[in-house]
Structures are given as C-alpha cells and as structure tokens.
Amino acid sequence: GQQVMQIPQYQHVQEGEDFTTYCNSSTTLSNIQWYKQRPGGHPVFLIQLVKSGEVKKQKRLTFQFGEAKKNSSLHITATQTTDVGTYFCAGPRGNKLVFGAGTILRVKS
C-alpha cells in the first residue's frame, strides 16, 4: 500500500540555523498536509499543498510540493526555540490520512 517516508528522524540545530524535513510518497498524491506536534501536545494542522510544484510560505516556514506530486519538504529559516516539536507530513489514502514517521526538531539556544 501507499507509504509516506520522512527524513531525517531527528534534527538538533543551533538557534538561528535553518532546518529542513523531507517527505516522499511511493505513489502520486492528490495533496499533502503538514502537521506540527509540540512535546506533550497533539498534532496541529499547518498547511495543505495541492498543486504540482506548489510553494507556500508561512513566515519563516516554506513548504514545497514536488512536480510529480510524490515528494514534499518543509524548510524553516533561522530556527527559534518555539519551533521545537515533531513535524509530520501526511498524504491521503482513500478516506484516510497516512502519516510519515515525523522529524523531531530540537533547537539549542
């Protein structure tokens, strides 16, 4: 079945450094969604990408959807301590949403 792979598993950066997490699907996706889960919290929806090659920005966060609609990335510029948490990508499979393994981001101040 459809799988969503996400790398890296962990990323430990110095505050102010950039951070990127990558997501790859074994099949073409109609859309891809990104979620953030703070430590001890629940996942919160960040954004949805639908179009091939789409790029969306939210302040210091830049989301990209690949031309083939099989991969995506989330890039954070100049990380801050408030960015800590786990970032998940997710793609639809029928009525469900398949989540990647997530990337845990830690920021050293």
Add this chain to the structure above:
Amino acid sequence: GAVVSQHPSWVICKSGTSVKIECRSLDFQATTMFWYRQFPKQSLMLMATSNEGSKATYEQGVEKDKFLINHASLTLSTLTVTSAHPEDSSFYICSARESTVNSPLHFGNGTRLTVT
C-alpha cells in the same frame, strides 16, 4: 477554528478494567473520526476509522473486540479499551474532519492511558 475535545486527558486504571475515551467535535459535524495510537517519539498509528451510524473500520492488526468504537452522533465518538493490560498503555488521540475527504484533520488533545 474547528475544535475537537477529547476526555479524559489522562487515566490510570488497573489491569483487567475497561476505560472509555470520548472525542467530541465542538463546532462542526464529523461524519468520520479517526482514532490513533502513539508511542513515545513515534508516529501516529491509525487504529480505526469511526463512521457515524455504522460500524468502525479497523486497521490490520487492531483487535476490534479489544478496542470498541462507537460513533453514535455526528459530534461524538468513543473508544473503549476493554480488559486493559499494561501493554495497552499509550497515548490515544482522536481526530475529525469537517467536510470533504481532503479537508485537514483536527486533533483532540489526546489521552494518556496507564494500565497498572
């Protein structure tokens, strides 16, 4: 924005007892809700899809008699962990969608279950 309320946020129970977890969509109707289980530092594992007015659809490997799901109304789904054992200890999270299949999921705050 859409809010999903999950209760309780944490529960400790003795082995052999049953625990019920409630998930409510507060300001929208959810014909479909999802129940996930999450182990520390791991991803969200879909357990089942809860459909209003019909039986839940369970993922492979999830025991439907162990994890009873009821979706009695468009705003309420419940998960009952029956005859709980220590290995059932985990973080259980529900989520709901507002409308179309591609709508984003709104998650509850999760329930931390500890079975002693």
